[in-house]
Amino acid sequence: MAIAGHLRLHLERISNMSRFIRISQCLLNITGVVLSSLLLSITISYFLILDSAINTLYFSIYAGIIMSVILFIWVFLPSSFPTQCCRAWFLLPLLFILLCIGSGL
């Protein structure tokens, strides 16, 4: 009964319009996080040179997965929606690209 009540409460909340907007914002942020992590992986695999190409490839995969978890938590810390979007979509990818260009990679 407690579980059924909990489910009903969640469904009622989701059906609410403000909840719908929040979910849309949430999906937008998740997409940003995934794309940012992917961009990081691509940037590393393109610019970084380790002892072998295959080693670089797996380093970039690990970096992307770790980045996605950290970024996901960071994005959803309390802040306004524009700040969250900035974190998810622009801030970190921009920093990494600048870092790569700046270090001459």
Added chain:
Amino acid sequence: MNSTLRARIYALHGSVGFCFGLMLLIILWSGVWSMVNRSMEKWWRFDASIIIEIPAIETHINEWLSVYEQQLDTLPENFTTQLPSERTPWVTFCHEQQSCDLTIDPITHDALKILKPMDLLTQLHRHLLLDFPGRILVSLFGVSLLLISLLGIWLHRRRLKDFWQLRFTKNIQLLGSDIHRLIGLWCLPYLLFFGLTGAISGLGALGTITLSKYTHPTSPQAVFMDLMGAPIPQPKTTENWQQQPDIAAILQLDKRQNPDFIPQSLSFHYWGNTDALLEIAGIYHGVISPKTFEKHLYHLSTATLLRKYSAQDRGFWLQNYIANQPLHYGEYE
């Protein structure tokens, strides 16, 4: 931690749990069954004799090959022999397309029936019966499991002293919350371990395909050669051998040269040809790497080692990726 941050993390933990809880439960349980599948497989084989000790491969390999030859009249050009192990104490012969057509008892040589009642659960765990997209989807659930576990421990980090506390009051929600915390904390190491290795398993495969065009710009397909080793070389002649080479002698030679190596399967290529090859795949003691990445290739007629692939010679990050598979699948032998 201020209350807004805590409320936000609590909401995130709850929402992820609400959205993915049921799927995570299905994936976790099918994963548990997949891990014990090979051990369970031994139970299903009621017709297999009770083997106390695995027979020495070198002394029996020729007999096993004769049994397979009698079954098919003539041996196929390319085939693989899965060798007996403690978990699977029988010999299986497969064609190159992974179609296994004979399983025998290594002592009595009787044919055994192939029963795989747990395979559906294994497939469900591997790719939700959706092939490659399903594999990626399951891996993404691994990421959500990681996330939900990290957020959970963050929420309860100051209440670890109440680890054992179960409040049996009339408030069912309170008791439920205590049980939730207790189970969550107990399972946390397993959840983090399987969440991470599971995520790497599928996303690694996706990453290999996606990023190969950047790391191997001239030929993205070369990434698989880099990962699994070069393809088996073609024979230089079409001549057939006069006499079948002594496979047992090659296995003994390999054992002498690599005492820490445990062979698990033998792949024969171009059987009958003078340039026939034998690829011995297995595992090394103390090296976390499956048989896919530990291979010794021999020229059958001359018994010479052509090449040797091992995870030990690879880069740090690739070694990590290779180690991920046996760790996630629970292959700790």
